Amino acid sequence: MQEESGQILVTVDQATRLMQIGRTKLLELAYDGSIPSLKVGTRRLFKRQALEDWANGQEEAQYLGLPH
Numbered sequence: 001m002q003e004e005s006g007q008i009l010v011t012v013d014q015a016t017r018l019m020q021i022g023r024t025k026l027l028e029l030a031y032d033g034s035i036p037s038l039k040v041g042t043r044r045l046f047k048r049q050a051l052e053d054w055a056n057g058q059e060e061a062q063y064l065g066l067p068h
Contacts, residue, residue: 009038009045019051029054 007014016023030037030044035054038045 008047008049010048010051012044012046015046015051018048019055 010018012023012026016026019026026035027044029035030046035046036050038047
């Protein structure tokens, strides 16, 4: 499946590829509210920007030596 660079929302499978983390970890982060997600029908979707924001926050926390 070809991902479009302008795509705002991504599926769980697309998000796991973008984040390079497992499905279980991604859903754990979504369910605990660490990464915001949307439920549309039976699908869980993620904003690309939210994924980038989370990753940037993790990188900053590691750089500053803060718990993440």
